Each structure stands twice: as structure tokens, then as C-alpha cells.
Amino acid sequence: MSDFWSSLTLLFQVGLFVSALRAATPLIFAALGGVFSERSGVVNIALDGIMLVGAFMAVMGSYFLKDPWLGLLIALVSGALFALLFGVIVIRYRADQVVTGVAFNMLALGLTGFLLRLIFHHAGQSPMVAKLPDWVIPFNRFPGLSRFPALQSFVDRWIQPVLGQHTPPVYLAIAAAFLAHYVLFRTPFGLRLRAVGEHPRAADTVGVNVYAMRYLAVGLSGALAGLGGATLSLGLLSSFIENMTSGRGFIALAAMIFGKWTPLGALGACLLFGFFDALQMLGQTLGFRVPREFFLMLPYLLTMAVLAGVIGRATPPAADGKPYDKSHA
Amino acid sequence: MKRTVLFLLVCALVLSLIGAVGAAPKYKVAMVTDIGGLGDQSFNDAAYRGLQRAAKELGVEIKVVESKKMDDYETNLSNLADQKFDEIWAIGFLMTDALKNVAKRYPNTKFGIIDSVVDAPNVMSVVFKEEEGSFLQGVLAGKMTKSNIIGYIGGMEFPLIIKFESGFIAGVRSVNPKARVLVGYTGKFDDPGKGKELAMTQFSQGADIIYHASGACGIGVIEAAKEKKLLAIGVDSDQSHLAPAAVLSSMLKRVDTGVFMGAKALVEGNWKSGTVVLGLKEDGVGTGFGIDRFPKDGVKVPADVRKLHDKAVDLIKSGKLVVPSTREEVAKFKFTL
Numbered sequence A: 001m002s003d004f005w006s007s008l009t010l011l012f013q014v015g016l017f018v019s020a021l022r023a024a025t026p027l028i029f030a031a032l033g034g035v036f037s038e039r040s041g042v043v044n045i046a047l048d049g050i051m052l053v054g055a056f057m058a059v060m061g062s063y064f065l066k067d068p069w070l071g072l073l074i075a076l077v078s079g080a081l082f083a084l085l086f087g088v089i090v091i092r093y094r095a096d097q098v099v100t101g102v103a104f105n106m107l108a109l110g111l112t113g114f115l116l117r118l119i120f121h122h123a124g125q126s127p128m129v130a131k132l133p134d135w136v137i138p139f140n141r142f143p144g145l146s147r148f149p150a151l152q153s154f155v156d157r158w159i160q161p162v163l164g165q166h167t168p169p170v171y172l173a174i175a176a177a178f179l180a181h182y183v184l185f186r187t188p189f190g191l192r193l194r195a196v197g198e199h200p201r202a203a204d205t206v207g208v209n210v211y212a213m214r215y216l217a218v219g220l221s222g223a224l225a226g227l228g229g230a231t232l233s234l235g236l237l238s239s240f241i242e243n244m245t246s247g248r249g250f251i252a253l254a255a256m257i258f259g260k261w262t263p264l265g266a267l268g269a270c271l272l273f274g275f276f277d278a279l280q281m282l283g284q285t286l287g288f289r290v291p292r293e294f295f296l297m298l299p300y301l302l303t304m305a306v307l308a309g310v311i312g313r314a315t316p317p318a319a320d321g322k323p324y325d326k327s328h329a
Numbered sequence B: 001m002k003r004t005v006l007f008l009l010v011c012a013l014v015l016s017l018i019g020a021v022g023a024a025p026k027y028k029v030a031m032v033t034d035i036g037g038l039g040d041q042s043f044n045d046a047a048y049r050g051l052q053r054a055a056k057e058l059g060v061e062i063k064v065v066e067s068k069k070m071d072d073y074e075t076n077l078s079n080l081a082d083q084k085f086d087e088i089w090a091i092g093f094l095m096t097d098a099l100k101n102v103a104k105r106y107p108n109t110k111f112g113i114i115d116s117v118v119d120a121p122n123v124m125s126v127v128f129k130e131e132e133g134s135f136l137q138g139v140l141a142g143k144m145t146k147s148n149i150i151g152y153i154g155g156m157e158f159p160l161i162i163k164f165e166s167g168f169i170a171g172v173r174s175v176n177p178k179a180r181v182l183v184g185y186t187g188k189f190d191d192p193g194k195g196k197e198l199a200m201t202q203f204s205q206g207a208d209i210i211y212h213a214s215g216a217c218g219i220g221v222i223e224a225a226k227e228k229k230l231l232a233i234g235v236d237s238d239q240s241h242l243a244p245a246a247v248l249s250s251m252l253k254r255v256d257t258g259v260f261m262g263a264k265a266l267v268e269g270n271w272k273s274g275t276v277v278l279g280l281k282e283d284g285v286g287t288g289f290g291i292d293r294f295p296k297d298g299v300k301v302p303a304d305v306r307k308l309h310d311k312a313v314d315l316i317k318s319g320k321l322v323v324p325s326t327r328e329e330v331a332k333f334k335f336t337l
Helices: A002-011 A014-039 A047-065 A068-092 A097-120 A149-163 A168-186 A188-198 A200-205 A210-236 A248-258 A263-285 A292-307 B002-022 B043-058 B072-082 B093-105 B130-144 B159-175 B192-204 B217-228 B255-268 B303-318 B327-332
Strands: B028-032 B061-065 B087-091 B110-114 B123-128 B149-154 B180-185 B209-213 B231-236 B247-253 B274-278 B285-289
Touching: A002 A263, A014 A047, A014 A149, A014 A168, A014 A188, A014 A210, A014 A248, A014 A263, A014 B192, A047 A068, A047 A097, A047 A210, A047 A248, A068 A097, A068 A210, A168 A188, A168 A210, A168 A263, A188 A200, A188 A210, A200 A210, A210 A248, A210 B192, A248 A263, A248 A292, A263 A292, A263 B180, A263 B192, B028 B043, B028 B072, B028 B255, B043 B061, B043 B087, B043 B255, B061 B072, B072 B087, B072 B093, B087 B093, B087 B255, B093 B110, B110 B255, B123 B255, B130 B159, B130 B209, B130 B231, B130 B247, B130 B285, B130 B303, B149 B159, B149 B192, B149 B217, B159 B180, B159 B209, B159 B303, B159 B327, B180 B192, B192 B209, B192 B217, B209 B217, B209 B247, B217 B231, B255 B274
Parallel strands: B028 B061, B028 B087, B087 B110, B110 B123, B123 B274, B149 B180, B149 B209, B209 B231, B231 B247
Antiparallel strands: B247 B285
């Protein structure tokens, strides 16, 4: 038993939390995207593909415009455009959202691979580009902090090393989660968006433009997923590699469900999944016999537990996945 | 109308006859990549180099087909067989089952597979002694480490990748029994983000050199080494161009030699089915030093370390040193270089 505790204390270190944050960041953006889209009634399975497009366009932007920030901006815009294309098919033409989403994932994989070859005459990996420089935030020099020595030493020991220096998307993702929560639950826009996802007919009768709200939500979800992709290619790495999202869009979907379709819930779920991933990596490194496969399936296990009602109750928006047809009563 | 069609048909027939008589018999050799695809800077690229060499030196006609999903393997292989290619290479262990089926259906086509053994009268199987090349990287890492902590990152944990791990750990032990090797697996071959994160974790635990056998995850491993100003060891192809100052060396797996050798056997008429094992002696594995390729920015390797490396090469080639290829063998391995 003492062995167990001593190994737990070994695991409990700064690196674990830093690693968890980094692993969670791309997921946070994509999961927030999922929340917006599904809250408006559109199931967005295409998140992974949109992330891939974002990752690719971010690198294009940084390569040709020589500025990673412009790359980030381009990832955001192209993610939104790609998602809007998906939106046209599922909103205007009322195609099956899941089937269309799967097709868009394949399209993204093929398209980015094809463009990579076309532009760089080279398969697999783009050249290295300028990545986003880290932000350093001195939490430990917060005015007045030194008057509380205990707090100061805690900040010095944990907060500063864990949160003090990261690639900018890490901070942006956390801020985006709080902002999204505010927008969705505290503004008229958020209310309308949720109304469209719960009962589009009712929203329509009180004058909310269902189609416009859904396009907006899907566009927003694409912009966020695009940022998630850019986090991978310009924040954590510095080049585009074919299929580099490696299924993260699906883990983000799981996180969105585990977070019960709320931005802060999704944030928490992503941090939890990131934490388990980091734990698994550190555990291996320290030589514990970790069942890695168990950690790989953990996000999905938890999601199923939530869906089955084992951990609280998860109710998706009532009109989630159902195309809306104004002309049919 | 009928006459025109007939005329055209006759013309086509005549032309094809002329074609057949005019050109010397030209062999057609193709390869199917695994899901890593071309541009993986590693395994599939190496195979393609072998194929290109065959085109240049043997004058064979070549073709590459890339697989995007596991389900593509069988389709791609049979399509090429339908197109009457003389020799078709399946690149990678993951294609074993697909090739087993296809080879049975096309008994008159010759096939080759890398990294796996398919027992059929029309398949040449090429496998490598990865443990020997990995041993050499272990020798380098064991001598070059300052912290006495060394990392190893594998992709999926199956026997083929454990061969890399085993040879590497044995190599480290033979020159530096005090060094500890941290072992980690990403569980994937296509996730550079995960590769980088695992490398950062190992670096944070004090490792200063990491050897990877994890496909495209390794791009992330090398990026982590570059960022931390520490060292990485590449795999399959020479990966020093990814970050000359951070790549100490690469374990070369001459998949190109395997493919070229198979094409040459076909052209020279002495093609045989069965298993070919390529080790250090057969020039199937080896070391690519970053400094040899980038004399200015490459990682410098002290002369005595290089001498020790070459000594290991000689011992393995002469058979005096047998490198372990499983964890059980590593546990029993005792050898001081």
C-alpha cells in the first residue's frame, strides 16, 4: 500500500499538469465547436476533418505570409468556410447529418493530402514553418501576492510552472470556453441558438430565422475546430503532417457529450481526458505497468457511461440531428 | 460505319504487334504503401527509393499506389495484379493478411513483402534484423548521454517494434551499465502530437537522448528534441534533415535494398520465393550519422565513440556478438563492448 502511495506522489508533479493542458487544448476548441453546432440542432461529426483543414491552412498561412498569427487567422476562416459548406448540404439540402459528416472527414483527409502534394511536390509532411511563440505570464508577480507567503510559495511551486508559459492557444482555448458559456447562456443570441436546437418550429413562429441561426452556429463551430487544428500544427508542432489530428475530433465529440453539451462541461471533460493521457504517458515513463489501451478507450467509456445515464443524465438538444423544413408544418 | 470500326481495329492490332516486337521486354514493378504513405520520411519513402533505383539501374517500369485505409491493401494489390505487373511489393507488416489472400488469387504474379513472412510459392518475404541496427544506436546513446537517462519511444507495442527496443537497450547496457532507459509507446504511428508529448515527458524526467521507432510520431519526437536542445535518434531513413542540430544519428533500415534486390532478381531471372533476412552483414541495417550529412550543423560524435560503434559493427558482422531481439533475451544479455 505504501508503494502505491509513493508512486502516486511520484506521479504528482508539475510536468503532468503541463502535459495535460497541452494535450487538452486542441480538444477544447473542437469540443466547443461541437457544442455550438449541436445546440443549434446540427450534429457535427465532421469536426475531425475541419480540424485537419484548419491545421493545413494554418501552416499554409504561416508559410506564405511568414506570420504564424496570420496562419491562425486563416485556419479560423477556412475552418468556418469548410463547415459552412457542410452546413449548406445539411441545412439547405437537408442531407443526413451523420453521413455527410463522415463524407466531409474523408474529403478533408483527401483534400489536404492532395493540396500538400500540389503545393510542395512532397507527400506526407509540409516544410517546417514559423510557429506561434510561447506566451509567458508571471502569475507569481501578481501585485500584493508577496504579502501572503503561503500563497506565494504555492504559486511559485505549482501555478507558475504549470500555467506560466504556454503556446497562446492554451490560454485562448480556456478563455474561449468561458466566453462561449456566457454567450450561450447569458445573451439573447445564445437563447435563440438553443431555441433553434430544442424546438425550431416554436422558434420560427416567434420570428427567429432557424436557417440563419444554424448557419451561424455551424460556421462558429468550424472556426473553433479550425483553431483546434491550428493548435496542433502551429502551436504544438510546426508543420502539417497528413492525418495529424489522428481522431482528436472524435475524442472532442466524446468530451462534448461527457460535458453535457455545455461549454464549461466540455472544457472540464477535455481537461480530464488530457489529464488521463498525460498520466498514462508519465506512468509509462516512470516504468509503471500501465494498461495504455485502457486509457485510450477511457474517453469513450466515460461517454457511454454518460449516455447510458450512469454518471448523471445527459440530454441532447431535442432537435439535434433533425433537419428543419420551414414549409412543412 | 462498320468498315471504319473494322479498319480502326485492324490498325490497333497492327500497332500493338509493332509495339510488342519493337520494344525489348520490359518488366513492370509496383509497390503498395501502407497507411503511412509516401512522405513518411521513413519506411515507405525508403521503399520508394529502392523502386526508383530499380527504374534507373534496371530500366524497369515502376508504379506506386498509396493506401489510405487498412481496407485499401487488398484492393490495391489486386488492382496491380490485374494490370499485369510482374512483381508487386507490399510495404509493411500490416499488409500480411491482404497479401496472403491476393497471392492465392493471382498465382502467376510475383509478390514481395517487407517486414513480414508470407509462406506462398509466389511471395518473396524480406525481413530485417532491426535489433542489430538499434544496438548500434544504443552504443551511441550510451556513450553520449550526460544524464545517464535515455529514452525509447515505440509506436505500437508488437514484436516487430519490440525488436528495436530490445536491441537498443542491449546496446546501451553494453557500453554504459549505469544508464537507465525510459520506455514509452504512443500506441499509434501517425500522431506527431502524441510523439512530441511523450518525448517532452521523457525529457522532463531527465532523459537527454531519445531513440524512436514510431513512424510519423517521430517527427514530434525530433521536434521536442530541437525545442529542448537535446538529442533524438531517427529511424528507417536518415532523419537528420528534420533538425540537423538535434538528430544524433538514424537507424537506417534499408528497405530500399530489399526492394531493389527483389527487382534485380526478377530482371536477372533468378527470382526465388522464400524468406530473405537482411542484417548488418547484408547491408540491410546500419547507422546514418547526422554529422556526415550536415558537417556544419550536425551533432559531433567523438572519435572514441565512433570507434566503439565501428567495433560493434565488426563484432556483429563476424557473428561474435548476437544481439537480443526480445525482452526475455535482453534480461539475460551480458556483454561489455
